[in-house]
Amino acid sequence: MTGRYRPGRRAARTPDADPEAGPPRDARPARERTPQEQRDALIGYAFRALGQRALTQAELRAKLEKRSDDPDLIAEVLARVQELGYQDDAQVARVEGARRGVGGLRVRQTLKRRGLTDDLIRETVDARDPDDETQVVRELLVRRWSSFARKRDPQASAFGFLARRGFTGNVIWPAIREHVANLPAGEGPEEELPDDPQDSPEDWE
Numbered sequence: 001m002t003g004r005y006r007p008g009r010r011a012a013r014t015p016d017a018d019p020e021a022g023p024p025r026d027a028r029p030a031r032e033r034t035p036q037e038q039r040d041a042l043i044g045y046a047f048r049a050l051g052q053r054a055l056t057q058a059e060l061r062a063k064l065e066k067r068s069d070d071p072d073l074i075a076e077v078l079a080r081v082q083e084l085g086y087q088d089d090a091q092v093a094r095v096e097g098a099r100r101g102v103g104g105l106r107v108r109q110t111l112k113r114r115g116l117t118d119d120l121i122r123e124t125v126d127a128r129d130p131d132d133e134t135q136v137v138r139e140l141l142v143r144r145w146s147s148f149a150r151k152r153d154p155q156a157s158a159f160g161f162l163a164r165r166g167f168t169g170n171v172i173w174p175a176i177r178e179h180v181a182n183l184p185a186g187e188g189p190e191e192e193l194p195d196d197p198q199d200s201p202e203d204w205e
Contacts, residue, residue: 042068043077050086057089058115089116097124104128106166137167137175
């Protein structure tokens with residue numbers, strides 16, 4: 001009999017319920033933004049990105065290129081945020097250069113990865129105080145020596161740890177010798193450290 005309810009039978013799908021159906025016939029296409037609106041939107045995005053963290057020019061440019069394919073507009077936005085003091089590669093370099101707990105090699109690698117110029121990288125690394133790096137290495141050795149001492153070769157473990165943090169061999173080895181010499185009797189190494197070790201963090205770059 002027609003019209004009788006049949007369990008399990010799906011109701012007929014209307015065109016409006018079809019997820020693959022196109023937009024309504026009376027839908028209007030989105031209005032294309034004017035050049036001024038595009039500029040305002042892009043510069044607003046740049047300010048939001050810089051508000052989250054300090055970015056180098058290269059990093060900010062990469063973000064803007066994902067939002068716009070207009071190189072002139074991107075250059076204009078970069079110039080504007082720099083003019084207002086919101087983006088400054090030299091400031092980014094100073095902050096990275098002042099980081100404690102890492103050596104000059106780590107600073108150099110970080111700045112290079114972030115797209116800074118070779119001249120600015122060299123200037124930043126050269127401005128670091130060698131005596132400060134030596135003191136940081138001494139502090140790290142004091143703080144971490146108990147964990148190094150549990151290794152088969154404590155000196156090698158200490159060297160590897162400090163080298164991964166970007167300190168150079170001419171800072172690491174004298175600090176390790178000094179630290180070991182000051183250890184209580186019986187806690188020092190059975191063999192002396194080499195005078196001219198083959199492993200040097202400069203070779204690891």
